[in-house]
Structure formats: structure tokens, C-alpha cells
Amino acid sequence: MRDVFILGSGQTAVGEHWDLSLRQLARAAVSAALNAARPARPQALFVGNMLAGQLSGQQQLGALLADYCGLRGIEAITVEAAGASGGAALRQAYLAVASGAVDTALVLGVEKLTDKVGSSVAAALGSAADADWEAAHGATQPALAALMMQRYMHEQHLSQQQFAGFSVNAHSNGRTNPNAMFRNNLKAESFGSAPMVAEPVNMFDTAPEADGAAALVLGAAHMLAPAAARIRVAASALCTDAFALADRADVLQLRAAQQSVQQAHAQAGCGAADIDLFELHDGFTILAALALEAAGYAQPGSGWQLAHAGKIGLQGEIPISTFGGLKARGNPGGATGVYQAVEVEQQLRGTAGANQVQRARRGMLQGLGGSGATAVTHIFECLN
């Protein structure tokens, strides 16, 4: 396996893009990424998408988007792993370049969620759960997160309010991200006042579903321009767990996340303390707490204690959601993992502006599928 580097990236703002179709969103992100990676041209396209078949009646996005983005003829496929789709697509692109099969690969995460509304979107997102044994009983993604959170609160004797810091931090960072869906501060005292989605998960606890597209060009070392920053993909790992939440050995342990982080640390030759920022899957505050535990930043049952600025803020011990995370940047499903990758790349290039984590050398990103049955973790490092 040879080294893989990031040649360039692009993203659209995350939000409700009533005026843009799936293919137009995709093309905007791809154009920006190809422009940044010039003169490299991708030999393969890996599309991370979760719900186009259900919400847009559109499959075969690989060929569709290669054609629409001016890349007709190249190898192109879709990679689906629910909320982990973007990270899973990134891994396929990484493997394609690392193996020597291609010298350059384009990763595109794209999701168009707002053409449908309300219960049909909830049901579509719920298809990440077990259709026979979870969704058949009315389980949605917020409901499964709520089952985890309620149990966690019970075991640790916590109130919902004690998770507020995760959302407050995400909004604080989203405020200065021009691509974030929510650019307003959230007060901790307001956290508990939002309408309930699935108790104890409320609107301020959950990430907004949104449209968006992000793209990244990967290449072998010889594709890097001589003066370009050398941002290397230092680790790529994807693991799975029992599919249904009820079948997990421990519903409060993200075992796939834990295993993928351990593999990623081994590949990158580093430990938890060597990571300068962590873009985790904060679709719900409970997932942020459990992901921090799985990644070794807290003991089981104590991840919630990190939910304040001194620990997870831009100057904290382990900065998370540095551009707003899923909660404030927004959660465009299968595109989310590619947004995380673009954000970590910006941090390592030192182009994160007001969101910059100082002296960022290594960044980790992690996507979760559903309630955690899939976890995909990458580590990028700056070699300059």
C-alpha cells in the first residue's frame, strides 16, 4: 500500500437548497474540488449517498454524477452505509489510490433531503435501522438515540441538561463557519426548552437534516504539486457491530467505533493524545459522549463530563465539531463524512480561519451508520 494525499477539496453550504437539485449540488462541490486539485484529474469517482433512491427516486449516482460533472467515462459507483456513507466512500477512494489501481480518485458526498418533508423523511432515515425488528415498531434514528440516552442517564444519574455542552460547543463553532446551516449561538439554559423529538432527545439535542455536497480529490505522492502542503491519509478503518441496538453486547458501547479507532491509531502509529482535533458523529449528544468514550478520551460512563469548552472547544484538550459538527453545520446524511474530511483538511492546512485549532498536525474523523452498526474512522496528518 502506498501513501495517499489530499490534492484538493470543495463544499457547498449546508442547508435547505430548494433551488438546487442533487446533481447541481454535486457539481458545485466537484467543481471546487477539481479546481483546487488542478491539474490532477480523477480516474475514479466514489459517491457517498444514503437516500437518493428513496427521496429522489434516483439510483446509479456514480454514472449520473460522473456524467453531469464532466467526467463521463471514468469508473464511478455509490457507496452506502447510512450516516457513515461519506466516510465509507472516502475509504474506497483511499483504497483505490493506496492499492495502485488508480493515481487519483474523487470522493463526493451528496444528499438531497428537503424534496420530501416530515414523516416520510423520518421513515427514510429510519431505514438505517433494522426494518424487520426496529423500524417495524416505529423506531426512528432519534428514538434509538433516545433509548441509549435514557439508559445512560439512568446508569450515571444524569439529567438531559448535562448534555447541553455538546450542542452549545457545536453552535459556537458553527457561528463562524460560512457553510454551516446554523450560525447562531445556543445558550445552555435554552437547551432543555426545545420541543421533544423522542424523549429525552429534543430539537436542540439532534442535528438538522439538510442538503449539501462536499468533495475531496485524493492522489498518490507523485500527483502532488511541488509546493503543495502534504496532507496524508494516515489511517483508514471501517468496522461493524451487531446491527440492531437490542443485539449489542452493551447498548452503551460503540464497539465498531472503538475498534475502528484502535485500528486507525495502529495504522497512524499514534495514540489518542496525539490527535489534535476529532470530527465525530454528533447527530445526537449521546453519540458524542459515547464516541469520545470509544476513542479513549473518557472512561465508559464519563464521556458526558467532557461537554464543556475547556475540554472540547477549539482551545480545549480534544476539540470536536470544530466547524459546528452535525449539530450546527448540519447533517446532510451521506455527505456528512466528506464534510468532516474537508474540515479536517482545512484545519491541517491552517486555512480554518476563526475555527482554526492551533498547531493542528493530526486530525481524526469518524462517521457512524444508524445507531452505530457501522463506524468508519480516518486520520489525516500534515507532513510539512
Place this chain on the structure above:
Amino acid sequence: MEVSRNWRLQSQRYRMEGLRCEQCGTVVFPARAHCPQCAGESFAAQALRGLGEVYSFTHVHDAPAGFESAAPFFLALVRLDEGPLVTAQLTDVEREAVHIGMPVGRASCVKTASVAC
């Protein structure tokens, strides 16, 4: 859910037919091909009484398509007396009475277009 799909699952769903691993004794529900504990592939039938207690629960306000008329409804993880954890709705309960550790029993119900259980 499609008729054929529901039909395939009816003995498990309505009679709660589980399995017991012949290698390590783990009780499995719903049925599966490999024991999650020891990877064994040999099972005996194991009837489940349908009694257990609430392991965790949520009150779902934003219902998915097909469940709108039932909202808000309780969804729970129930620890069955025989061991397995199952996902199920809680019906016929007082809202304030639902708590972790609450004893529950199985009730099969039929959902029609106009009546949600």
C-alpha cells in the same frame, strides 16, 4: 409492511419463537443463523414467555410514516426473562408510570388503517 414479509415473520413476531444455542446455551431472539456469543450454528427451539422489564424507553413525538396516528407512543428496549433484549412498543400504560425496571408482558395487537395499537 408487505404481506409476504409479515407472513414470513409471523411465528417469531406473534408467538415469540426464539432459539437456544446448542453449543453455549445462549437464548436468541429474533432467530438468526449464527450464535452471537459462540458463532455456533446449531439451535433448538426456545419458546419465550413474553415477560420482562423495561431496560430503556422513549416517548416518540416525531413519528415516521405509517405511525403518525399512533404518536406520541412509547418505544422500549425490554429485557426478557429468558435473556434477550427486544425492541417493542409499550401500550396500555400510564405516561407517568413508565420507568426503567417496569415489569411488562407481551400483548399482540393488530393495526388497521383506523385503529393503532
